[in-house]
Amino acid sequence: MKLKQTLFLLLTFLMFSHFSYSQERETTELKTGWKFSKGHNELAYQKIFDDSDWQNVNIPHDWAIEGPFIISGDGNTGKLPWKGEGWYRKKINIPDNYNGKRLYLLFDGIMAFPNIYINGQLAGLWDYGYNSFYLDITDFVNFNDENILAVHVDTRKHDSRWYPGAGIYRKIQMIAVNAIHVDIWGTYITTPILKPHYADVRVATTINNYSQTNSEIKVKHIILTADKNKVVEKEITGRIAANMNKIFETTITIPNPRRWDLENPHLYILETKIYRDNELLDTYNSTFGIRDIRFTANNGFYLNDKRVQLKGVNLHHDHGPLGAAFNERAMERQLQIMKSMGCNAIRTSHNTAAPELLDLCDKMGLLVFNEVFDKYDAKADIVDSTD
Numbered sequence: 001m002k003l004k005q006t007l008f009l010l011l012t013f014l015m016f017s018h019f020s021y022s023q024e025r026e027t028t029e030l031k032t033g034w035k036f037s038k039g040h041n042e043l044a045y046q047k048i049f050d051d052s053d054w055q056n057v058n059i060p061h062d063w064a065i066e067g068p069f070i071i072s073g074d075g076n077t078g079k080l081p082w083k084g085e086g087w088y089r090k091k092i093n094i095p096d097n098y099n100g101k102r103l104y105l106l107f108d109g110i111m112a113f114p115n116i117y118i119n120g121q122l123a124g125l126w127d128y129g130y131n132s133f134y135l136d137i138t139d140f141v142n143f144n145d146e147n148i149l150a151v152h153v154d155t156r157k158h159d160s161r162w163y164p165g166a167g168i169y170r171k172i173q174m175i176a177v178n179a180i181h182v183d184i185w186g187t188y189i190t191t192p193i194l195k196p197h198y199a200d201v202r203v204a205t206t207i208n209n210y211s212q213t214n215s216e217i218k219v220k221h222i223i224l225t226a227d228k229n230k231v232v233e234k235e236i237t238g239r240i241a242a243n244m245n246k247i248f249e250t251t252i253t254i255p256n257p258r259r260w261d262l263e264n265p266h267l268y269i270l271e272t273k274i275y276r277d278n279e280l281l282d283t284y285n286s287t288f289g290i291r292d293i294r295f296t297a298n299n300g301f302y303l304n305d306k307r308v309q310l311k312g313v314n315l316h317h318d319h320g321p322l323g324a325a326f327n328e329r330a331m332e333r334q335l336q337i338m339k340s341m342g343c344n345a346i347r348t349s350h351n352t353a354a355p356e357l358l359d360l361c362d363k364m365g366l367l368v369f370n371e372v373f374d375k376y377d378a379k380a381d382i383v384d385s386t387d
Contacts, residue, residue: 025177025282030105030149032058035089036167044087047120047148051089059088059172062165065323078163082111085154088168092147099143101176102210104184106134108170108354110151111324112158112381117150127381129158130317130351131372132170134184159378162316165324170354179211182272182284183245189270189288199257199290204249205272209240218275219248225258226267259304260289262344265365289362303367310367312345313338317353326354335364350374 035054043049064082073079094103105116105123112129115122118140126133141147155166175184183206193200203221217240222233231254240246258266267287274282294302301308319330331354335346346361347369361368373380 024280025175025181025284028174028176030059030090030092030172030174033090034059034061034168036061036063036086038063038084038086040085041087044089045115045117045120045122045150045152049089049148049150054087054089057088060169060325060327061088061167062169062323062325064166065321065325076161080163082160082164082166083155083158084166085152085156086167088151088153090149092141092149092174094141094143094147096143098176101138101178102136102181102208103138103141104134104175104177105137105149106132106173106175106184107168108132108172108326109352110153110168110170111155111164111166113154114168115152117148117152119148120150127386128352129155129164129381130353132352132355157378157383158381161374161379163318163324165318167325169324170326178281180207180209180215180217180240180274180276181282182206182274183208186284187270187272187286189286191288191290194257194259194290194292197256199254201252201254201270201288201290202249203252203270203272204247206245206247207240207274208245209242212242214239214241215276217281218278219250220273220275221250221252222271222273223252223254224269224271226269228269231255231268254290257290260291260362260365261304261306262308262365262367265289265363267362287359287362308344308367310345311342312347312367312369313343314347314349315353316349317351326356328356328360331357332360332364335360335366339364339366345369347371351380 034057035051036057037054063086064080067080069079070081109130109132113127115125116135118137121140123137123140124135151168153167186206188204190202191199192202205219209215218235218237220235223231225231232252234250234252236248236250238248260266267289270286270288272284273280292304299307301310318324319327322330345367348371350371351374352372358368376382
């Protein structure tokens with residue numbers, strides 16, 4: 001009898017686990033199982049291709065940091081062999097329950113000019129080696145067969161005044177969502193009104209509807225403290241047309257807000273849930289802080305009405321002898337050392353940083369000047385053929 005009860009409970013748990021799993025978005029980091037080969041190859045994009053003798057690598061990966069040094073090379077870029085082209089290939093596992101969902105690949109950074117192939121088809125391409133980008137790969141994958149992701153990287157047109165690294169040097173994530181979902185980077189949060197006893201939080205959420213029917217949906221926003229205590233929640237409803245997207249906007253008032261500052265960098269969590277007919281379709285989390293900043297001609301920078309003397313550094317994206325492959329702990333250690341020296345501000349010289357850097361600065365109480373380009377030329381991957 002006990003055995004039957006145990007089996008029943010186990011079966012019930014698995015059923016509910018599967019139900020929950022099918023409702024929520026799932027994000028998988030594509031870290032292991034990669035094959036890499038440096039150099040030109042005209043056939044490596046194909047699905048059927050023998051890469052068995054290629055190098056096994058994990059992502060993030062910087063092909064140039066291992067050398068060898070180029071004696072006559074440019075000292076500004078470390079005399080390392082970052083100029084060239086290379087290929088990455090990986091078998092990607094698409095679970096059966098992903099059939100009917102939208103699939104995205106989110107790339108935090110590839111140096112440089114990547115072409116992305118799924119099963120031998122060009123799914124998309126990108127220019128700027130430092131900026132994140134994403135692709136909708138739903139129409140390229142086979143849900144009942146093996147899938148091959150191939151990435152061609154070419155740094156020969158990239159120009160640099162420092163060591164840029166080479167290859168897929170930041171993480172790649174595969175994101176599976178239902179047909180109706182929050183878009184990639186889909187929440188835009190501002191705090192237009194900040195008073196001593198309340199703050200208005202303005203939220204604009206982009207919702208995609210890839211279903212074939214118009215839908216009435218409910219968007220529920222829940223604001224939590226960093227330790228997951230609920231502060232306030234608000235619901236809005238609206239209609240979204242089939243195969244369209246729509247921005248849902250609302251204002252949420254937080255009573256007695258805790259401000260983000262250098263000594264106490266308090267962050268809130270915005271949990272966004274999407275429902276249709278009371279069925280949960282998607283959950284998307286964002287973090288944000290509440291603070292007031294301004295510059296004055298006579299006294300400089302103010303944070304929450306207190307003057308702050310900026311003591312900052314220009315921080316490049318690499319990790320010294322570890323290369324450009326992003327390592328969160330290495331970056332955290334750099335920031336900890338700089339804070340111990342009295343640093344309170346970071347300038348991302350001179351390009352878009354890894355997303356984790358901004359998250360670390362938010363958590364650790366560091367101000368950021370978030371640069372995007374060095375120069376608007378080949379250093380920003382702007383070349384003669386750029387559209």
